[in-house]
Amino acid sequence: MSEEILFKTIKEIPPVDYYVSGRRTCAGCGPALGYKLVAKAAGPKTILLGPTGCMYVANAHQFLTSPYALPWYHAQLGGGGAAGLGTAAGLRALMTKGKRKKEDINVVVYGGDGGFADIGLAGLSGALTYDYPRLLFVLYDNEAYANTGVQASSTTPWGAYTTFTPWGKIKRIGNDRLKKNVALIAAAHPGIRYVATACVSYPLDLMNKVRKALNAGGPTLIHLLVPCPKGWFFDAKDTVKVGRLAVETGMWALWEYDHGKFRLTVKPAQRKPVKEYMRLQGRFANLADEDIEYVQKLVDQEWKYWEEMDKLGKLILPWAR
Amino acid sequence: MSSARVKPLPPELVAVPRKHVWHGARAVAEAVRIADVDVIAAYPIRPYTGVMNAIAQMIADGQMMAELIVADSEHTQFEVAKHASTVGARTFVGSSGVGMIFATEAIIVTALAQCPVVALAGCRALDDPGNFGMEWNDVLTYRDYGWMISWPMSPQEALDATIVAFRVSEDPRVLLPTFVAVDGATVTHISGPVLAPDEKRIREGFLPPYKPPYPLDPDFGPVTKAQHVAPSLIGPEQRKCIDVAMKRAYKEVIPEAWKLYNEVAGRDYKPFVESWFMEDAKYALVTMGAYTINAIAAAKRMREKGVKVGVVRSRYMRPFPYIELRQALENVESVGVLDFSFSFGSPYSGGVLYTELKSALYEADVRPLITNFLFLGGREPSVGHFVKAVEIIQKYAELKRVEKNVHWLTLKGEDI
Numbered sequence: 001m002s003e004e005i006l007f008k009t010i011k012e013i014p015p016v017d018y019y020v021s022g023r024r025t026c027a028g029c030g031p032a033l034g035y036k037l038v039a040k041a042a043g044p045k046t047i048l049l050g051p052t053g054c055m056y057v058a059n060a061h062q063f064l065t066s067p068y069a070l071p072w073y074h075a076q077l078g079g080g081g082a083a084g085l086g087t088a089a090g091l092r093a094l095m096t097k098g099k100r101k102k103e104d105i106n107v108v109v110y111g112g113d114g115g116f117a118d119i120g121l122a123g124l125s126g127a128l129t130y131d132y133p134r135l136l137f138v139l140y141d142n143e144a145y146a147n148t149g150v151q152a153s154s155t156t157p158w159g160a161y162t163t164f165t166p167w168g169k170i171k172r173i174g175n176d177r178l179k180k181n182v183a184l185i186a187a188a189h190p191g192i193r194y195v196a197t198a199c200v201s202y203p204l205d206l207m208n209k210v211r212k213a214l215n216a217g218g219p220t221l222i223h224l225l226v227p228c229p230k231g232w233f234f235d236a237k238d239t240v241k242v243g244r245l246a247v248e249t250g251m252w253a254l255w256e257y258d259h260g261k262f263r264l265t266v267k268p269a270q271r272k273p274v275k276e277y278m279r280l281q282g283r284f285a286n287l288a289d290e291d292i293e294y295v296q297k298l299v300d301q302e303w304k305y306w307e308e309m310d311k312l313g314k315l316i317l318p319w320a321r
Numbered sequence: 322m323s324s325a326r327v328k329p330l331p332p333e334l335v336a337v338p339r340k341h342v343w344h345g346a347r348a349v350a351e352a353v354r355i356a357d358v359d360v361i362a363a364y365p366i367r368p369y370t371g372v373m374n375a376i377a378q379m380i381a382d383g384q385m386m387a388e389l390i391v392a393d394s395e396h397t398q399f400e401v402a403k404h405a406s407t408v409g410a411r412t413f414v415g416s417s418g419v420g421m422i423f424a425t426e427a428i429i430v431t432a433l434a435q436c437p438v439v440a441l442a443g444c445r446a447l448d449d450p451g452n453f454g455m456e457w458n459d460v461l462t463y464r465d466y467g468w469m470i471s472w473p474m475s476p477q478e479a480l481d482a483t484i485v486a487f488r489v490s491e492d493p494r495v496l497l498p499t500f501v502a503v504d505g506a507t508v509t510h511i512s513g514p515v516l517a518p519d520e521k522r523i524r525e526g527f528l529p530p531y532k533p534p535y536p537l538d539p540d541f542g543p544v545t546k547a548q549h550v551a552p553s554l555i556g557p558e559q560r561k562c563i564d565v566a567m568k569r570a571y572k573e574v575i576p577e578a579w580k581l582y583n584e585v586a587g588r589d590y591k592p593f594v595e596s597w598f599m600e601d602a603k604y605a606l607v608t609m610g611a612y613t614i615n616a617i618a619a620a621k622r623m624r625e626k627g628v629k630v631g632v633v634r635s636r637y638m639r640p641f642p643y644i645e646l647r648q649a650l651e652n653v654e655s656v657g658v659l660d661f662s663f664s665f666g667s668p669y670s671g672g673v674l675y676t677e678l679k680s681a682l683y684e685a686d687v688r689p690l691i692t693n694f695l696f697l698g699g700r701e702p703s704v705g706h707f708v709k710a711v712e713i714i715q716k717y718a719e720l721k722r723v724e725k726n727v728h729w730l731t732l733k734g735e736d737i
């Protein structure tokens with residue numbers, strides 16, 4: 001991996017976009033912003049694939065609009081891993097057999113947490129055991145099935161309201177499961193070259209991770225946190241702010257696992273209280289102070305591990321009880 | 322090194338291709354090699370598995386070059402094939418029984434997205450309970466979604482049908498996937514003499530590389546495909562495209578393809594319907610697949626007793642060759658449909674082939690009597706069962722009416 005593939009400052013980012021106007025996403029949509037940044041970093045020699053979700057339904061619409069200035073194809077909700085695999089296999093077969101010009105082509109699958117953390121997890125995992133270079137899976141995590149009207153996924157945080165985990169007269173807590181860490185699952189694949197977490201509020205960090213992933217020499221995964229104003233109940237103008245707070249409070253750790261080496265890529269000097277993040281969002285509105293204290297405790301515990309890992313440069317398993 | 326004393330063989334003798342003894346799965350693998358397939362996705366379930374075993378060995382031995390994806394499930398398998406097809410790769414996949422059903426979503430979108438994937442369906446009974454016997458319902462689940470379904474009856478024909486499937490599927494007038502449905506065990510696992518066509522002749526004269534009209538490729542330019550559709554804008558029109566493609570396959574492309582294949586490979590297949598002893602037949606058994614051979618044996622036995630019975634076999638389920646079947650049956654009084662499929666609660670609680678044929682013959686000038694014989698649950702029928710079927714349709718012809726529409730001939734208990 002050569003250093004010149006990375007952007008040192010925001011000014012080096014090319015002005016050309018590959019995810020453009022003509023979409024129908026909500027104002028302030030985090031996943032849409034993520035799409036733009038990921039496509040920009042990947043560049044023109046890229047095929048985009050989109051499993052079912054907001055980034056399918058709310059983007060291109062037959063005969064009306066398509067925001068993709070790159071080849072784009074839909075994959076079934078549970079088929080993101082397979083779609084990337086099939087596309088990469090097709091390209092390699094055609095190139096090996098001389099049926100198509102040899103060239104580096106990126107295959108980027110941009111799938112939601114429903115698609116990659118739940119229904120398509122097996123297919124994603126299977127794809128990560130292969131050796132196709134330039135095959136990147138971006139899990140855009142809005143922590144819900146947003147397109148079907150906001151239901152809980154296995155990455156929905158503890159306490160969050162969704163239509164499948166509402167609070168009610170006798171139930172105070174919304175979602176009572178803990179968030180699944182798909183990036184760590186990806187990192188558990190032997191031989192995986194690059195895994196990272198990212199957040200749309202840190203565009204340079206995200207774009208450089210996309211570049212590193214595509215140049216890593218094998219299938220890779222980026223678990224990207226993307227605030228969703230509709231599902232999280234916050235003001236559309238606050239998307240970037242909410243994402244920043246996720247990182248600043250430690251609710252979302254930014255790290256990479258690059259050829260076996262672990263590193264925190266953004267280290268909040270002093271973590272802000274999680275309350276600042278949670279109180280900004282309606283989905284946590286029902287939580288009492290003691291519930292937020294509980295989340296704070298979880299985050300504090302988790303961070304001991306992140307910091308230890310950063311020091312050792314190695315992965316160790318957090319949450320072992 | 323040639324010795325001066327040994328005369329070289331004349332070239333026409335050298336060129337005679339060797340006959341192999343292969344089971345159906347092995348023969349289909351040979352077709353996949355000859356077709357120069359680019360991407361193959363495998364996941365095990367019997368009885369189809371043998372085809373992937375054979376392909377994997379060929380790749381390991383350097384006899385063919387392809388990306389072989391060992392998938393984590395059938396859903397992945399069929400999605401891999403679909404997406405490899407979008408970039409212009411020729412793709413092969415397959416499954417059996419519940420495996421295929423697990424991939425249903427991916428199977429359906431493959432057709433609706435018009436990706437010309439070819440899949441082997443090794444027909445197997447569906448769970449629950451687990452049953453290794455042969456039934457047709459696994460592949461017939463996809464009767465209504467835009468897949469062509471061809472139904473060879475022997476290892477030889479399975480090989481030929483697979484090669485032809487690629488040509489028909491990839492024809493720009495069609496662009497629909499094909500299931501090559503072979504009867505589990507009776508075709509997949511039974512060995513027979515197989516004559517493989519010359520690979521060079523096939524690749525040059527019959528099956529050029531697949532060229533999708535709008536490939537997913539940055540060099541081709543940005544295309545946005547399979548995006549969300551507005552029912553009000555192109556809902557019915559999108560379905561109509563599939564309908565038109567299927568009609569073209571029926572009227573033009575399948576007959577043309579078999580005609581050319583017969584020339585290139587030295588065969589004499591009729592595209593849609595085959596008949597035995599039908600010239601003067603009063604009664605006919607209608608079949609698909611491997612048990613046609615048993616039906617012919619039963620008909621022969623009855624002919625020896627003076628019963629004028631013949632056999633008609635459909636080589637396709639989709640497109641359903643209703644015109645050819647009508648022609649083949651136009652002079653018979655009584656028809657018996659040998660059916661390994663079922664549609665519980667359908668008219669008369671019969672099989673799928675039966676219901677289809679009945680509806681095909683509704684427009685016939687003279688409608689024959691039609692009786693359904695069901696062979697369900699994977700239990701193998703014998704020639705004796707088919708003889709019994711002939712006796713029943715003969716009796717109905719004499720009575721001039723069908724007494725009982727559906728008979729479960731291999732059932733142990735009472736057929737009520």
Ligand SMILES: Cc1ncc(C[n+]2csc(CCOP(=O)(O)OP(=O)(O)O)c2C)c(N)n1
Nearest residue numbers: 052053054077112113114115144145146147
């Ligand atoms: C097999 C299947 N089950 C259910 C659906 C319905 N569905 C459409 S979009 C969607 C939500 C996907 O959620 P996610 O992957 O998190 O993406 P998001 O909508 O949040 O962008 C669901 C469940 C589907 N399309 N396919």
Ligand code: SF4
Nearest residue numbers: 025026029054228230
């Ligand atoms: S619901 Fe959320 S993810 Fe979906 S378009 Fe709106 S903001 Fe984006």
